[in-house]
Amino acid sequence: MGHNHDHTHHHHAEGNIKVAFYLNLAFTLVEIVGGLYTNSLAILSDALHDLGDSLSLGLSWYFQKLSRKGRTDTFSYGYKRFSLLGALINAIILIVGSVLILIHAIPELFDPSQTDAEGMMYLAILGVLVNGAAVLKLRKGKSLNEKVVTLHLLEDVLGWVAVLVGSILMQFFDLPIIDPLFSTLIAVWVLWNVLKNLRKSMLVLLQGIPREVSIREIREKLEALPEVLDIHDCHIWSMDGEYNVLTIHIKLNKNYQLAEQAELKSKFRHILAHASISHITMEFEGPEEQCGG
Incomplete structure (x- = not known):
């Protein structure tokens, strides 16, 4: 569609x-x-x-x-x-x-x-x-x-x-x-x-943050969730002034099973649905995991 x-x-x-x-x-x-x-x-x-x-x-x-x-x-x-x-x-x-x-x-x-x-x-x-x-x-x-x-x-x-x-x-x-x-x-x-x-x-x-997108707002929305410990490596840029891309690392409060992770991704995408982002890539990390990014 x-x-x-x-x-x-x-x-x-x-x-x-x-x-x-x-x-x-x-x-x-x-x-x-x-x-x-x-x-x-x-x-x-x-x-x-x-x-x-x-x-x-x-x-x-x-x-x-x-x-x-x-x-x-x-x-x-x-x-x-x-x-x-x-x-x-x-x-x-x-x-x-x-x-x-x-x-x-x-x-x-x-x-x-x-x-x-x-x-x-x-x-x-x-x-x-x-x-x-x-x-x-x-x-x-x-x-x-x-x-x-x-x-x-x-x-x-x-x-x-x-x-x-x-x-x-x-x-x-x-x-x-x-x-x-x-x-x-x-x-x-x-x-x-x-x-x-x-x-x-x-x-x-030069891959600047699109004016219509607020990184601060995205971080605040996700960090307010009980499952989220920390947000880092958050990058937003635009392909052509319309198609905006987000990549983000999310540290979770415990080690979730794959099926639970899929549910979380769906929940997070829904939260970010109105943030003027066309393409989202999320990486989940456990509470003890060191970020390699």
Whole structure:
């Protein structure tokens, strides 16, 4: 039952990312032509950003697909971590793209060139619609990968709203600085969000304790039981930001028979059922036993 739900969820995530990928790629090409035609740095910088997004989405789609594969001789936990790799590559691409935008936009602030504001406006309306559709498709996503991708597309929508406002202003006022100013603001905002996401991905990659899990709470719950003398070697990490793994050594108050141990394991698992842990490995020790771990 759980496996089937998981399979459906991954299939759904993969389908969402696929749709977003094709939408983004097609629109990136429109954007490059439009940016050159209107001589708008904001649109060209967004095109670069979108090109990065398209590559990211392609990788996300591939890694999401790969992460559905089962266990192999090489990867005993399966391919769940690969979606995390997708999230990391995405973040790096966006950081490089944002830095490139800033390198071009900052000098333009001091010597802005004229742009076709009306053309920019029409392109911006199209941008809001296309990226908005992709966000709606992805916003219910649960995986770290889908969240990173949704963030990409959401920042695109906001970027286009900014370009739309700027193009309308430029039609009424002689303010060519708006174009490089907006492209700088978009790039800085993107950088800030990517770095935040990168922190989350790095926490998973470096096997940090998932934020939603409390080791202290787990210890307290188990140590409060009469059968338990001590808890040690307690390790929790996450495979991909969703699938959390716990390994734990439990010193028992007496030497229990195998059948009794099985009952205890079942009891402990039930106690930890709501602790956001997907996979638990328990090792029992007798009261006199020295831990070799």
